[in-house]
Amino acid sequence: MQEFKVIPHQSIGPIHLGMLRDNVRQIFGYPNSVEQAHVKWGIHWPDRDFFFRNAFQVTYNSEFEVTHIEVASEPDYVVTFAGINVHTANPREVIAALEKLAPVDNEFREYPVNLWSPDLDLNLFRSQTNDGNFETIGISIPTS
Structure with missing residues (x-):
């Protein structure tokens, strides 16, 4: 089982803030789903890739650099912060x-x-x- 360590201002597992989308996809492969940047209800929604049955979400800025990483529970990995699941x-x-x-x-x-x-x-x-x-x-x- 993979362990994805959360390091604030840096990374969750192998995915780092500031990393380019192409590098994320080299690590995880092509995403399960992709949300293209769009505007809805007057709100700008950025590009996002979804991995591991949509449980691992990566958000990008207009230069396709990682700006946010959000991870839900999933059977293929464990997410730890300070050694705690x-x-x-x-x-x-x-x-x-x-x-x-x-x-x-x-x-x-x-x-x-x-x-x-x-x-x-x-x-x-x-x-x-x-x-x-x-x-x-x-x-x-x-x-x-």
């Missing part, structure tokens, strides 16, 4: 590991379903408000 560990353990590096924004509009760490440009999502396991983890290029 993000999708199966007790959520409090994941949050404690995260907060050793940077605080979570408790004022974020979607908290506690979507936890956001602005210092790490990292988000954790779960559909249960307080005790549900995290379903996805994502990292982005720094916004500042």
